[in-house]
Ligand SMILES: NC(=O)c1ccc[n+]([C@@H]2O[C@H](COP(=O)([O-])OP(=O)(O)OC[C@H]3O[C@@H](n4cnc5c(N)ncnc54)[C@H](O)[C@@H]3O)[C@@H](O)[C@H]2O)c1
């Protein structure tokens with residue numbers, strides 16, 4: 146077809162991640178005393194030639210003259226060149242193989258090195274244009290074939306012109322000699338390929354910069370390994386999320402930006418423009434207003450347990466998936482709760498503070514062992530139930546209260562009411578979730594039901610305790626001490642001030658929301674939440690999603706996957722399938738899962754269909770979000 150473009154690829158630092166001559170220099174100079182100097186000179190010549198500062202043919206001959214190169218060196222590189230394929234080229238191998246008849250390799254490099262890659266990509270030998278090394282009788286390289294235009298300045302445009310290609314010619318490469326093809330009028334478009342090396346002058350001369358094959362194929366409207374270049378998917382991670390997450394997401398090809406603190410609503414709205422995935426911890430409020438303004442948002446990950454800072458319903462209504470890491474910091478919170486209980490029981494915090502002021506106060510008054518005391522756990526979920534096990538192991542009696550039916554572990558006793566638990570406990574530890582209804586769960590009335598001298602711990606959410614009432618109860622002596630890790634108002638960053646009426650009170654320990662802040666927990670959260678995001682973005686997998694139906698999915702293989710999130714209303718699946726049939730799609734497999742609010746349909750189809758036909762799926766009544774994956 147006349148309009149089908151011919152894609153002309155450079156080789157070094159484009160199809161492979163190395164510069165051939167530099168690697169040959171390393172091999173040929175191995176063990177020589179002057180290796181560093183020669184190596185440096187060769188690198189300089191390569192850079193100057195690639196940036197267009199000296200003529201290519203000139204640079205090639207000068208570099209070869211510097212090298213004691215022989216056939217065995219060339220063969221050594223040829224034998225391992227397949228390992229040096231550029232990552233996104235390797236990923237898109239199938240594109241090369243399926244489109245080999247519209248691809249040309251055009252390089253100043255050498256045939257022996259290019260041939261194995263061309264073969265792997267399925268490109269016929271007569272579509273490879275490159276230099277031929279000349280050897281003497283001892284197999285030493287003495288130069289290149291001077292009659293080959295590619296051994297001279299301006300060789301690449303000359304070769305392309307001589308081919309009399311019909312249809313558009315698209316040149317792709319990292320060097321100046323590639324830019325020259327377009328500048329000399331031998332190509333219609335030139336893409337500066339920057340996955341391996343980025344040269345300013347080359348980028349400036351290009352129609353566009355492509356940091357990967359995925360981007361190139363996307364810009365050219367050609368089918369690649371990924372339905373959408375992952376580098377175009379922008380992720381914003383706030384609140385100092387562990388670098389393990391950034392590493393995992395970047396390694397998968399996504400573009401990740403990080404910021405240390407949380408953002409207020411207006412700043413978050415501004416920061417979310419064009420962002421597809423938001424990562425937060427407990428402080429960033431993802432409100433209805435934020436979501437209404439987020440033009441691209443498809444997923445939010447809470448890199449923590451709590452999700453009360455996110456308007457989950459508003460997210461679901463927009464088809465925005467929300468993930469968290471429900472178990473990764475559980476143990477850290479439990480260990481801190483145990484430590485704080487002992488610290489409160491022994492008045493350690495005040496005694497230590499006094500020592501720092503030079504006061505020695507050796508006394509057993511008010512100091513008690515854990516053993517035999519009753520711990521009342523409010524909220525017997527992941528944290529509460531694990532605390533129960535550890536507290537019993539330390540000799541405590543455990544009672545608990547939970548709104549849901551929970552299995553009592555060990556000898557723990559379930560209490561039918563919160564009041565009954567409060568009346569019986571020596572220590573009350575709060576581990577309820579952050580639902581709105583739990584605001585002031587512990588207020589003046591509840592504090593008055595506790596035994597005099599009871600200790601109170603809150604490592605759940607700040608709004609669960611009425612701080613004014615607690616301050617009074619501590620002042621009156623009803624509460625013997627308290628440890629609070631969470632507060633109704635928490636500073637957004639470490640540089641913002643903290644204030645609370647509890648500051649300075651006796652036997653009150655205040656910690657800056659660090660229950661889950663251990664190195665182990667933060668790394669585990671980072672990996673878990675990043676994996677959930679990758680599962681969703683790459684496969685459509687919603688396992689552990691907290692606001693959409695959970696569907697566990699294998700990788701897309703062979704076909705394409707259509708993901709359709711919709712309001713749970715009658716007839717959506719039937720209409721969707723009607724549209725799929727009209728579009729001529731052959732369905733390979735289909736899942737539907739609904740909750741009371743939302744439906745999620747995953748349809749794997751054969752890829753031989755007209756992509757335009759899929760547009761109709763977006764118009765199916767009730768559609769919230771539609772995505773195609775392959
Ligand atoms: N301080 C920290 O750094 C830190 C770290 C992790 C988790 N958290 C918080 O700890 C809390 C517990 O986490 P989890 O993983 O155990 O959650 P979870 O969902 O496993 O357990 C919470 C339990 O509380 C129960 N519950 C809710 N409201 C209740 C009420 N009014 N009365 C009795 N029971 C009630 C639920 O039924 C559930 O069993 C959450 O608020 C979470 O955000 C804090």
Ligand SMILES: O=C(O)CC[C@@H](O)C(=O)O
Nearest residue numbers: 426427428449450451661
């Ligand atoms: O690390 C955080 O910001 C939150 C920790 C904790 O409250 C959680 O919900 O997991």
